[in-house]
Amino acid sequence: MGPFIYGSRNGIHITDLTQTVPLLDQALQAIRDTVAKGGRVLFVGTKRQAATPLADAAEKSAQYFMNHRWLGGTLTNWQTVSKSIQRLKNIDEVYREVSVMVATKTTQEWLDILTPTPVPTMLVNTLEDLLEDPHLVETGFWKEYEHPTEGTIRLPDLPTRFSETPGSVRQLPPRLGEHSVEVLSAAGLSDDQIEEMLASGATKAPEEE
Numbered sequence: 001m002g003p004f005i006y007g008s009r010n011g012i013h014i015t016d017l018t019q020t021v022p023l024l025d026q027a028l029q030a031i032r033d034t035v036a037k038g039g040r041v042l043f044v045g046t047k048r049q050a051a052t053p054l055a056d057a058a059e060k061s062a063q064y065f066m067n068h069r070w071l072g073g074t075l076t077n078w079q080t081v082s083k084s085i086q087r088l089k090n091i092d093e094v095y096r097e098v099s100v101m102v103a104t105k106t107t108q109e110w111l112d113i114l115t116p117t118p119v120p121t122m123l124v125n126t127l128e129d130l131l132e133d134p135h136l137v138e139t140g141f142w143k144e145y146e147h148p149t150e151g152t153i154r155l156p157d158l159p160t161r162f163s164e165t166p167g168s169v170r171q172l173p174p175r176l177g178e179h180s181v182e183v184l185s186a187a188g189l190s191d192d193q194i195e196e197m198l199a200s201g202a203t204k205a206p207e208e209e
Contacts, residue, residue: 040064147172177204 006016031041043065045054051067058065066074074081087094102110107123114121125133131154136142140157147153158167180203184194197203 042066046070143169145169145172149175175206178206180205 001013004016004019006014008014034041041061041063043054043058043063045051045065045067046069054067055065071081105113111121111123130136131142142154143157144152144154153172155169155173158169160167181194181198184197184203185191189197194203198205
């Protein structure tokens with residue numbers, strides 16, 4: 001665009017009309033020739049000021065237009081973009097077909113089939129699987145603690161370890177309602193309001209051990 005800019009004022013570029021008007025005439029002639037042969041024209045203008053006028057002109061002439069930000073490569077790499085659009089149109093059908101197909105084999109069988117291929121494949125664990133995952137067990141990810149009311153519980157270990165200041169679990173998960181009164185008091189509720197909430201069942205205090 002540089003050679004066609006006459007100058008700028010207050011941050012706005014001024015077009016050199018002595019150069020652009022003849023070129024606009026050439027562009028108009030090219031459009032006329034294209035339409036006369038039954039071709040189609042794509043109007044493109046994503047600037048906010050141009051969006052509405054461009055859409056109006058394209059609709060009046062029954063042509064395509066693009067007046068919002070578009071995906072990179074829409075024009076220069078249309079073959080790839082069009083394939084992505086086609087896949088998107090068929091995605092629901094693909095999911096239905098795949099859901100039926102995957103049910104015909106076990107997870108391990110699919111892993112054996114797909115792992116050697118370029119298809120991204122990995123195991124999705126359930127919460128129960130994670131408790132017995134060989135890697136997590138080997139690295140000591142899970143730790144067992146004795147809870148005063150729940151008995152033996154298993155919790156994830158601390159995610160970081162420091163040689164000089166090793167971390168530790170200082171407090172186990174609270175019992176149901178263990179901190180209700182404390183939290184409500186800190187929120188500004190009076191003793192009478194808290195008692196009313198306890199009586200109505202809106203909150204709960206811990207059971208006596």
